[in-house]
Amino acid sequence: MIVLVLVAFLAAAGLLAWITGGRVARAIAAVALGLALAFGAVVLAIAAPDSAWRSFDEPWIPSLGIRLQFGVDGLSGILILLALVVGLLAVLVSWSEIRHRRGFFDFNLLVSLAGVVGVFGALDLVLFYVFWELMLVPMVLLIAVWGHEDRLRAALKFFVFTHAGSLFLLAAILALGAFYRAETGAWSFQLADLAGAAPTGYPGLVIMLGFFIGFAVKIPAVPFHTWLPDAHTQAPTAGSVVLAGLLLKAGAYGLIRFALPLFPEASIALAPIAMTLGVVGILYGAVLAFSQPDFKRLVAYTSISHMGFALLGIYAMTELALIGAVLLLVAHAFSTGGLFVVAGALEARLETRQLRRMGGLWASAPRLGAAALILVMASLGLPGLANFAAEFSIFFGAFGPAPWFVAAAAIGLILSALYGLRLLQGVFFGPPRWEGIADLSPREAAVLGVATVVLVVLGLYPIPVIDAASGAITAALDPLMSRGASP
Amino acid sequence: MPSLLALVVALPFAGFLLLSLGGARLPARAVGIIGVSSVAISAVLAVAVFVALAASGPAEVRFVDTVWTWIDVGPFAPAVAFSLDGLSAVMMLVVTLVGLLIHVYAAAYMRSDASYRRFFAYMNLFVGFMLVLVLADNLLLLYLGWEGVGLASYLLIGFWYQRPENGYAARKAFIVTRIGDTALAIGLFLLFWELGTVDIAQVITRADQLLVEGSAVANLSAALILAGAAGKSAQVPLHVWLPDAMAGPTPVSALIHAATMVTAGVYLIARLHPIFEAAPAVLVAVAIVGAVTLLLAALAALGQRDVKRVLAYSTISQLGYMVVALGAGAYAAAIAHLVTHAFFKALLFLSAGVVIASLRGEHDLWRMGGLRRVLHLPFWSFGIGAASLAAVPVVTAGFYSKELILWNVWVAEPGGAWLAAVLLAGTFLTALYAFRAFFLAFFGKLRDAPSPPPRGGLIAAPLVILAVLAIVGGLFETSAYFGGIELLTLTLGDSLPAAAHGVGADALALMIGASGLSLLGIAAAYLAYGPRVLPRRAGGYLPAAGRAAEAGFGFDAAYERIVVGPFRRLARGLRDEPVDLVYEAVARLLRAAHGVLAFTQRGRVRVYLAVLLLGSLAVLAYSVMA
């Protein structure tokens, strides 16, 4: 129920914003997200696991067994709340940055967020796919219309890549439905039905690969990742924040929610390859991050590196590693999203993203510098901040089944220090290259303040997130355990 | 009483928060008061908790204070919890008390700096993390402190960030220690996997039970922990960051890079010694690393022109002493030297700070001279510090701790004699380089008159207190010949095996030999660098060797060629995303196919006609014939 309400509410707010336009539109967007967040937080905090708020089930296309089925457990709940928080931050970030066609911008933003909420709540595979595409298209528009100098090419590349990946996903979903039909004589696309009847052996592997490729493009896993640097760099700040904070997580979520439980044997077989891709992503992303001259492009590559950790954690298939992966999804949204906000703040003041043109900015903007320091430290995994709790949970959890992978991934810690400190040095330290820039405005300070506080609190007290996610993690792991994955 | 532990740790963090969020409007006086008192109150509480622990008798050897559960997934359940036993009590006292003295000094020393507030914020942050490190109840929390002090060190080395060289030194420190930290982390993963817990006390118990001596797991985890310790404690080959770290303000060098952070590695190995006991081969490696470091750094110190770099290499070398002691199984002796070293090295750095400030930022020893006539307090304090460093017999703290190490190493098996020989050689070299600096700076001809040095009680008091400690501060653990005091053993209790005290001919011979070498070193320094040496050769002796020593024997250059350069080239080569070549090839293929196929759609009507006719003819013919 809550998912449907939120999706409808956000979409309606988006339409309203489009119609009104201008400065009213951004206020509508902010208020809508604020209300949605408050409402969602209260409902999800209070509602019992079997409450009517958490589920919804109505027929949609009965002849094909497609239903409007939503379900919100702990994992979905965390991610939905994350979506609303990040969405609100995105609106605040774009407050004065976006003037041109403001109403349409907010419409796209809100519809994309509605899509994200739907993705995290859908339990029917076709419904999931609908929302999957819904979150994609407005984002393409956000990049193409309000992006930077090379936005059209970046938007096109983003679209082609993720759409091609989605094609694999669609094919796999349809194939799965067909198998179910062949087995039981009826159509159904609900997760609960398909979970027991999913094909095994060779067909299972192929269908699972369809799922995997669709999600892997989104995560993004090397070598499907090349859309991300361009998309993140060219997107407007709010777009980068939502893209990094939410859309990437949808891929990881899809793996945990669908790919692992539906295809346990195939997933176990794929695990070494997937973990290799994860480790390659960690190292490759970090090395490339270090070499980028463009602030946003550097941060984009750190996204690839961090999501490599998540991929490693998911396919290590132990409770601790999966919890670490979920924690990382939340932590990364704030650490990388926050860095994009910093990039946006710098670009607004300096009109450049090139590191070699920055330097010594701590003197005139110490609060911006302090925020960036915390965010960079989170990014490189400083203990006490959320990313450390996540990454080290993954390490500790994955070491048993995959010690060499973990050892290789740990090199990422050194590499992340390299790119993180390069970023700090290039922007805030060194001789000043600019007369003086304005420090954080109250609005920017609020956004960055939220991000940093969340990182610190979650870094020292991640228990609420861990508890919330553990139900879904157990559900994902049970079929794997019974087929021989190590605990 | 145990709950005070959390307060001891929290107070410096509170100071950090107050100073960071307090805004630029805080007057300098307030900054100084907040910055110093957070550590002062913490120190008072630390003493109180320590006394409580000591007084609680044999029944209670450990206080534990669990504040909250950090992560809780199955057996992986680190909490934010602090524990106090003998070993951590000693560390805690060193950190808070020596830290307090340095903070007091810095309150006056850094007063005129524009970023005074930021300085104290970072200093408090450091003390907080260091206390987390030594008081942590589990390995993950210890790692938090471990990395946290690395962060504070980075921020403080690069404190004067406008100069790019400081930023470079700061990054170098962070990254080199990160290499060690990563090895340590992998070691922790291994330990958790093998022993099923991250709680330190549990780890120690289970290590005794479960770790097979000499097994691959034991060796590997011990080796990884050694790597981590080597990074933080600047042992070869991860020592290269410490000399450059002298770019930070002198109080920072005193606190972080002499008395506390660099000793974290020594603490770690001492704390986790059961793991090393299960890996005797690695213990040998520990001793060798320490020995090599000891000699190499002492030789390098002989070639330095910058007084702070002399002290930096000295620290590396003295840490080598402690590590050799660890490798020989003499954990308590290493800790003893850790304590005395904190006293006299801090003293040396703070004295050097006064000298540098009064010479308006001059660090070069060859441009100093004759300062004893104008800078009286630094002359005495530096002199006492140097004497203690050189382990001048009986009247210095360094003598007693070095004696302890020497005897315990001598009796160790295997190879104790070799190690002792290295230690003795080191004693000579130490005295030599320490007094080289002393004579060059304070004797001879006075050049330009220095400006008035930083003065006042806040500067003088720490120097005096540390000087006294550098003299008598070794008397907490002496052999029978000097009263047989065993305060340290008493304090350490069960946390470490007790240090042995030598009696008999062997012990006396060692003691006299070491004392003789120390005095010999001082004499040699006087002969080579004393005021009567004319002419003063600006390059010193043996210029080629001197240059090699000054460059740290090529480690930096080697790293640049083998690691840094290739990595930069790799990054540069990959910068433009080689994976995209695949996708661009696909795009090019599509465009080529388009080009080919477009050829058939040129719009030429007659061609269409011809194809139509001939094609239908062919189809007809085929259908008729076949």
Place this chain on the structure above:
Amino acid sequence: MTLGLPEVLTFASILFGVGAAGLLARRSLLFMLASIEVMFVAGGVAFVGVSASLGQADGQVVFFFVLAAAAAQVSVALALMLRFHAQSRTIDADRASSLRG
């Protein structure tokens, strides 16, 4: 020389071939149209010949249909040709190539 079916069909094929060659070889739209007419007539001759040899009138009726189709085709084609000429001042078929890939 008797005109039997083989001779008539040969004649029709040759006529068809002449028309096809003319269609392919000529650039002028007008002459292409004329060639198409010839092809139509050739087809019609074939029909008449076969019907004559079978003694049935159906083929000759088809010839009427062929003529009707030819007439319709010519009118449409001429209209198009006039449009084309009005637009590009030429009736050269090679110039009608702006719809390219």
